[in-house]
Amino acid sequence: EGAGDDATGDVVLRLDGVTKRYGTEEAVTDLSIDIREGELLTLLGPSGCGKTTTLRLMAGLERPSEGTVELNGDHVAGEDAAFVEPEDRGVGVVFQDFALFPHLNVRENVAFGLTDLDDEATDRRVDDLLDLVNLAGMGERAPDELSGGQQQRVALARSLAPEPDILLLDEPFSNLDVRLRVRMREEVREILKEAGVTAVSVTHDQEEALSISERVAVMNDGRIEQVGRPGDVFEDPESRFVASFLGQAGFLSTHIGESRIETTIGTYDHDLLRGYADQYVGATVDTLVRPDDLRATPANESTADGHITKRQYTGPSFVYHVRLDNGDEVRCMHNHAERFEVDEPVAVELVADHALAWYPTE
Numbered sequence: 001e002g003a004g005d006d007a008t009g010d011v012v013l014r015l016d017g018v019t020k021r022y023g024t025e026e027a028v029t030d031l032s033i034d035i036r037e038g039e040l041l042t043l044l045g046p047s048g049c050g051k052t053t054t055l056r057l058m059a060g061l062e063r064p065s066e067g068t069v070e071l072n073g074d075h076v077a078g079e080d081a082a083f084v085e086p087e088d089r090g091v092g093v094v095f096q097d098f099a100l101f102p103h104l105n106v107r108e109n110v111a112f113g114l115t116d117l118d119d120e121a122t123d124r125r126v127d128d129l130l131d132l133v134n135l136a137g138m139g140e141r142a143p144d145e146l147s148g149g150q151q152q153r154v155a156l157a158r159s160l161a162p163e164p165d166i167l168l169l170d171e172p173f174s175n176l177d178v179r180l181r182v183r184m185r186e187e188v189r190e191i192l193k194e195a196g197v198t199a200v201s202v203t204h205d206q207e208e209a210l211s212i213s214e215r216v217a218v219m220n221d222g223r224i225e226q227v228g229r230p231g232d233v234f235e236d237p238e239s240r241f242v243a244s245f246l247g248q249a250g251f252l253s254t255h256i257g258e259s260r261i262e263t264t265i266g267t268y269d270h271d272l273l274r275g276y277a278d279q280y281v282g283a284t285v286d287t288l289v290r291p292d293d294l295r296a297t298p299a300n301e302s303t304a305d306g307h308i309t310k311r312q313y314t315g316p317s318f319v320y321h322v323r324l325d326n327g328d329e330v331r332c333m334h335n336h337a338e339r340f341e342v343d344e345p346v347a348v349e350l351v352a353d354h355a356l357a358w359y360p361t362e
């Protein structure tokens with residue numbers, strides 16, 4: 001079980017009110033977050049939202065324009081603090097391109113940061129790390145004699161070698177092909193858990209973020225919009241942006257009546273709405289429905305709720321885009337046995353087995 005928003009572990013790294021400006025460009029705005037011992041937290045967001053800048057502020061590769069950075073309770077950057085350089089922070093960084101030293105073999109790469117140990121202790125530590133990343137026996141190879149996945153594991157072992165208090169991973173899987181990416185993210189997660197290391201990873205891939213992290217921080221335009229466990233941010237996104245960024249999202253225009261809520265595809269109990277309270281009676285809101293919350297069935301023009309506008313092949317399933325007669329745009333997921341054609345009229349049924357998130361109508 002991962003650490004949620006209510007996590008109680010010790011805070012390893014804290015950003016408090018951090019803003020970073022480059023000239024007039026604000027890359028990160030008033031950002032506050034705690035990273036807790038042993039967790040893997042992922043910064044997730046679209047290109048340019050400030051993920052890399054946030055990671056660089058954590059590493060000490062950038063200085064905040066405002067706000068403070070704390071490591072294990074000590075200020076390492078901020079107005080009132082002397083700036084602690086990256087090499088003195090106890091922070092490990094795994095770069096996107098792995099940045100291995102090409103002229104050093106695997107052992108020498110892993111041993112590179114182990115300057116405090118004698119030869120024997122260094123050898124032992126390198127052996128342990130090569131075991132940890134499943135590269136025992138490959139110590140004598142040069143980086144260019146390794147596959148992409150193996151190079152990544154060397155980079156990971158090298159950054160874990162000095163036992164950093166926190167490990168920062170910048171888009172760690174983006175240089176791997178799709179199949180390897182999925183395998184390596186499982187492997188890297190297992191290695192991090194086995195090493196018991198606290199880590200922050202950066203990605204724009206929502207599936208990666210949801211599958212490897214204890215917590216996900218969703219960023220938009222230099223700010224964190226929501227932080228929480230993967231299941232919570234996916235099922236209960238606090239904003240439309242988070243809802244749409246984390247997966248396919250449709251919205252049902254919903255009128256909240258005295259006794260029931262009304263949509264164009266049916267009326268339901270109030271408790272279909274997450275966190276429903278009496279004071280919302282009379283309001284019209286947009287209810288979030290994901291493709292697996294809805295099912296389409298064949299209909300004729302008089303029984304239809306809407307029609308198919310697009311069919312999207314996703315491999316194991318089809319996602320149908322449906323335009324409902326009142327203008328709502330939703331999506332329905334189906335297996336291959338149930339096929340619809342574009343323009344076909346369909347009835348749409350709500351099959352969600354959980355309460356749904358909703359937002360004020362725009």
Ligand code: ATP
Nearest residue numbers: 022025026027046047048049050051052053054204
């Ligand atoms: P990507 O996923 O594309 O790497 P990102 O979320 O990591 O994006 P950042 O690289 O942190 O985003 O950039 C955030 C914003 O700050 C962008 O608008 C970018 O253009 C700007 N920015 C980043 N670094 C600098 C810099 N050194 N000088 C000026 N502007 C910068």
